[in-house]
Amino acid sequence: MRMTVIGTGYLGATHAVAMAELGHEVLGVDVDQAKIDLLASGHVPFHEPGLPELLRKHVASGAVRFTTSYEEAGRFGDVHFIGVGTPQQHNGNAADMSYVDSAVEQISLAATHDCVIAGKSTVPVGSAQRLQHLARSSAREGVAVDLVWNPEFLREGHAVDDTLRPDRMVLGLEHDDTGHPTxxxxxxxxxxxxVYAQQLVARTPLIVTDYQTAELVKVAANSFLATKISFINALSEITEAVGGDIRTLADAIGMDDRIGRKFLNAxxxxxxxxxxxxxxxxRARSAELGLDQSLRFLAEVDDINSRRREYTVQLTMNECGGSLSGSRVGVLGATFKPESDDVRDSPALDIAARLHSMGADVRLHDPQGNANAAKRYPRLEYVDSAEEAVTGAEVILLLTEWQQFRDLDPVRTAELVARRTIIDGRNVLDPEEWMGAGWRYLALGRRPM
Structure with a gap:
């Protein structure tokens, strides 16, 4: 099929290349000429394992091309995927829909023949129906533009596989007044x-529903995962206070198949x-609907998450004798998760910046995130290796669980530091191994060792 993907950021670029891998002809569309030029030359402007190889393959074959022209896209595509961002508004918690609105309007104006718009961006519930009206009112006379909502469920670091072999797919359709699809x-x-014939042949579950349910699926899934993380982090405050072990507790409750072990990592x-x-x-959308109380618990989920950062800074200060001024701190990790260069709202980078603002001499290393981190916090000192980051450090903080940090040799690392103190912010190291090498080992949710 001939399709376009509007927005060539993390979601859009991955989706465009994956659709080419499935055998479709794809045109990526973006207003950023520099990004388009980079992708057209076979280079990915962010880190995602497996994507660069597929991009080069399909750019070379001609299966995927890139443009800034909506007119070209409107002539080319029978299906137009919307993959632009919906960032948090600067003056509140609600999603900024301006990029989605613009993309839908412009591709509807440009479409020269009947087509389908498939929304993949994460939007507030109620958006799809409004966007369908916008598409129809913007389309040329005699051109039918129909919208479906097809949310994405990509995990950074696994995005290619998640697109080619998803665990489920959702289609939200327009319903009439009787509650049936038109x-x-x-x-x-x-x-x-x-479009998804290969996945359906492979028996990927497909849920066909209304607009509203499809819009809610992604935010509901993410809110549940966030709740699970904050739940175990709240319990870690208790286990640490009473001398328990949060990892053992998580293992025990995770054996209940109604709960599961995933995302129970304090x-x-x-x-x-x-x-x-x-x-x-x-939360913002529920408030607009007059349902503030229904999701009030998400405010506490957010607050617990913020407290973990504050607590880690305080713990570091305590280990530096009550003052961070002039203390050298080695920080391992800047991205919010491994196998990514994404530092958006990263707890690792936020903690490093807070330590620096309180007078610490911070040296930070991340295998992929240094450049993006430096754009946000240019005053931090970024170094090229973990060894460089920890040399002369009074305290080491492991804040992103990259495998190379998990594999650090505690004996070799001990030769580089000024003091053998490590804070395992992800609970991924072996305490016995580090203590055996003479380290003071601290981890959130465990008694100091």
Missing amino acids: IAAREAEAVMRE GVGFGGGCLPKDIRAL
Whole structure:
């Protein structure tokens, strides 16, 4: 099929390349000429394992191309995916819909033949119906533009596999006053089933529903995951206070298959471009609907997450004798998770910046995130290796669980530091191994060792 992907950031670029891998002809669209030029030359402007190789393959074959022209996109595509951002508004928690609105309006104006718009961006519930009206009112006379909502469920570091082999797919269709999909919606569904034919043959579960449910799926999933993380972090405050062990507690409750072990990892909390933004946007939308009390608990989820950062800073200060002024601190990690260069709302980078603002001499290393971190906090000192970061340090903080940090040799590392104190902000190191090498080992949710 011939399709476009509007927005070539993390979501859009990955989706465009994955659709080419599935055999479709794809045109990526963006207003940023520099980004378009970079992608067209076979280079990915962010870190995502496996994506650069597929991009080069399909740029070379001609299966995927890139443009800044909506007119070209309108002539080319039978399906137009919307993958632009919905960042948190500067003056509140609600999502900024201006980029989505603009993309839908412009591709509807440019479309020269009947087409389907498939929304993938994460939007407040109620947006799709409004966007369908916007698309139809913007389309040329005689051109039918029908919208479906097709949320994405990508995990950074696993995005290619999540697109090619998703654990589920959701299609939200327009419904009439009787609560049934319209004729146009059923036709749009048939088009989308053709788009995803390979996944459907592979028995990927497909949920077909209304606009509102489809819009809620992504934010509901992220809010649940955020709640699970904050739940175990809240318990870690108790286990640490009473001398318990949060990892053993998490293992024990995670054996209950109704709960599961995933996302029960106590530490410095969650970050990134999705979870924090989505729980705040869902709270904001519920307030607009007059349902403030329904999701009030998400405010506490957010607060618990913030407290983990504050606590880690305080713990570091205590280990430096009550003052950070002039203390050298080695920070391992800047991204919000490993296998990514994304530092948006990263607890690791936020903690490092707070330590620096309180007078600490911070040296930070991240395998992929140094450049992006430096754009946000240019006054921090970024170094090229973990060894450089920890040399002369009075305290080491492991804040992003990159494998190379998990594999650090405590004996070799001890030869580089000024004092053998490590704060394991992700609970991923072996305490016995580090203490055996003479280290004072601290981790959130565990008694100091």
